[in-house]
Amino acid sequence: MQTLANSAHFNKSTPILADRIKFIILAAKDVMLHFVAKKYNTFISAFRLISPRFLDYTSRIRARRAYYLANDKVPAYRDFIAGSSIKKWSDIPCTDKDNYIRKYSTAQRCLNGSIPQTGVAIDESSGSTGTPYNWVRSHRERLESHAFISYFSTFSFGSKPWITINAFSMGAWATGINMGIALQRNGIVKNTGPDIGKILHTMQFFGPGHDYLITGYPPFLKQLYDYARENKFPWEEYNISALVGGEGMSEGLRDYLLPGFKKVYSGYGATDLEIGIGGETPLTVALRNLARSHPDVRNLLFGNDSRLPMIFQYNPIMHYIEVNENRELIFTITRQSMLSPRIRYNIHDEGGIMRYDELSKKLQSLGYKIDNLIPRDENKNLIFPIMWIYGRRDYTISIMGANIYPEDIEQCLYADKELAKITRSFCQSVLEGKNGAVRPAFYFEITQAPTDELKKQFATSILEKLIDLNADFRAAWHEYPETLKPEIFLFATGDGPFKNDPGKIKQTRIIKAGS
Secondary structure (H helix, E strand, O other): OOOOOOOOOOOOOOOOHHHHHHHHHHHHHHHHHHHHOOOHHHHHHHHOOOOHHHHHHHHHHHHHHHHHHHHHHOHHHHHHOOOOOOOOHHHOOOEOHHHHHOOOOOOOOOHHHOOOOOOEEEEEEEOOOOOEEEEEEEHHHHHHHHHHHHHHHHHHHOOOOEEEEEOOOOOOEHHHHHHHHHHHHOEEEEEOOOOHHHHHHHHHHHOOOOEEEEEEOHHHHHHHHHHHHHOOOOHHHOEEEEEEOOOOOOHHHHHHHOOOOOOEEEEEEEOOOEEEEEEOOHHHHHHHHHHHHOHHHHHHHHOOOOOOOEEEEEOOOOEEEEEOOOOEEEEEEOOOOOOOOOOOEEEEEEEEEEOHHHHHHHHHHOOOOHHHOOOOOOOOOOOOOEEEEEEEOOOOEEEOOEEEOHHHHHHHHHOOHHHHHHEEEEEEEEEEOHHHOEEEEEEEEEOOOOOHHHHHHHHHHHHHHHHHHOHHHHHHHHHOHHHHOOEEEEEEOOOHHHOOHHHOOOOOOEOOOOO
């Protein structure tokens, strides 16, 4: 089926007449959308009147408009596509951190090639070498993102006011500050950061007469819950829900948390793009549990893959998402408020997308009605499309919001000449213990017989250098070192996860824990 985005009628530099007419109509609709989106109730009511097919259609138009804006106003993007032959949407080359972010300066990637002197916020992330990346956001784009986060939270947790305890890391990191601002729309917010003492003191101070929403990284929520129970905090007297993000969450961990939390939902975003791209809803959680217990559902929806992905709903008015031949999600942020537009941006997350009506038909073919997946007392389903995420296609692992790359381990290893001399290969994984607890695990293939003394030497050296090298890891380590302390495993040459390396072109760099 030919789509609007891939229509043959496409001009690389300026919109054709048909596009111009669509953009004029779209501008008029944007005025109406502005007023509709000011309140949660009107926002939800309006989107329940729009068909999934039309949402898909208008998302594609908005993506084309965003492309022309970037081509006209952004020097870096204009240079990026200059040598490309573009006759249809899919001909537009994808951007990513390597070919676009690293190639052009921050100012060049902004509208009109400059960073405004006022109304701009900067978020920071770090790459594998610890070099920080700065991401600039306009005031208007942040307001729009905050509103959507607030609405998704209201939909999932209810409209009754609550006290939010924001346990995400504070400072220059994108998630913490923005979550705190966004959730002020829903009630009272206290930004504690991941400080267990402050969180429990806050709950004790305000008492169990309030509802609470605690936000943070999934492993930290487990750490908080365990600490509270071990120290006899009267957790069961409180009505507490959790909103997590920054990394994937297993259903095992959700199961572990739910006795103590009324609801646990996760959000999806990326600093390269923005936070609040998608969120779990009662529907997506029910769908994930159905896929967990029914392989036929998993195969029909997600294909022949043993992994259980995270599932989110997203607003196609704000984001146009495609899937490439490698099953990587390609994002275009369709809003005109973007200071630094993202057009067909690939963060190398593997997954897929599906329209709501298509999802309903597939479930119906297996005998499931989509409206019956959640209890009647839950909110009526949103007709937003779903996206599912397996994670990055590269070899990155993420713990407490800190990305750890193979290049990090390699640099740590070769900074210690004694260890580098006896090491043939290495790989990493996320090690999941009982009750869903996770921590990083590093595996080394060495030419000497593994000993406890060598294991201790590896552990001390790698941890010390990783803290020094990786800014994200360093920040997380200072806040919750027990969760970030890696497990070290040593293997003789050709043993363990390295036994198949001789027959491979590339060495093993990441493994599934327990394999």
